[in-house]
Amino acid sequence: MNSLIRKMSMVITESLMSQRTICTNIRFPTFLQVSSPLLAEPMKKKKKMDPQIIKAREERKRKRIEKSIKKLEKNTKQLKPIEEIDWPISLQKQKLLRERTETISQPQQGQDILKAWRSYKYQQSLQETKMIDRISSSQLQALEQLRAISEDLYIKAIQMDDLLLPFTAAGPSSTPPIIGYDVLDGEYIDETPKWK
Numbered sequence: 001m002n003s004l005i006r007k008m009s010m011v012i013t014e015s016l017m018s019q020r021t022i023c024t025n026i027r028f029p030t031f032l033q034v035s036s037p038l039l040a041e042p043m044k045k046k047k048k049m050d051p052q053i054i055k056a057r058e059e060r061k062r063k064r065i066e067k068s069i070k071k072l073e074k075n076t077k078q079l080k081p082i083e084e085i086d087w088p089i090s091l092q093k094q095k096l097l098r099e100r101t102e103t104i105s106q107p108q109q110g111q112d113i114l115k116a117w118r119s120y121k122y123q124q125s126l127q128e129t130k131m132i133d134r135i136s137s138s139q140l141q142a143l144e145q146l147r148a149i150s151e152d153l154y155i156k157a158i159q160m161d162d163l164l165l166p167f168t169a170a171g172p173s174s175t176p177p178i179i180g181y182d183v184l185d186g187e188y189i190d191e192t193p194k195w196k
Helices: 002-018 051-074 089-093 106-149 151-158
Strands: none
Touching: 106 151
């Protein structure tokens, strides 16, 4: 039995040794595992390049930039094309075929009609107001002359005539309530407090 325990402890210690553990307490060991080291390698050295090659590359970059600047300076007066305004070449060729010979100005024609209609309605309303003013002034003159002749006839002339505009209305007739008829209010429980 003891030999078995010794063998087991040997196996446990060997496995613990492979994990690189640190024990802080003998009775209850707490294992702190350390991660495996990452295999890093030193940074690569920059390759030394020929200074003439570097100079040639920089010269090419400079020439490219100068060329683009010259191109931009040449096209300063030229406006940038807008895709919505440009129209296809096929339609440009058909321009003469599609051109209208008659000029139709519908909005202007509609505005002219509207102006004429407004002036007509204005003149019509002016004539109506003039006619109403003429009738009302002649009516007042007639009433004043009637008053000078007879006061009783003037008072009768001022009164409203009910027969001038006959008006009849037929509506529901009011009926007396039925005797003994109990109106249904719905079911409810009377909970009013009663004092004795």
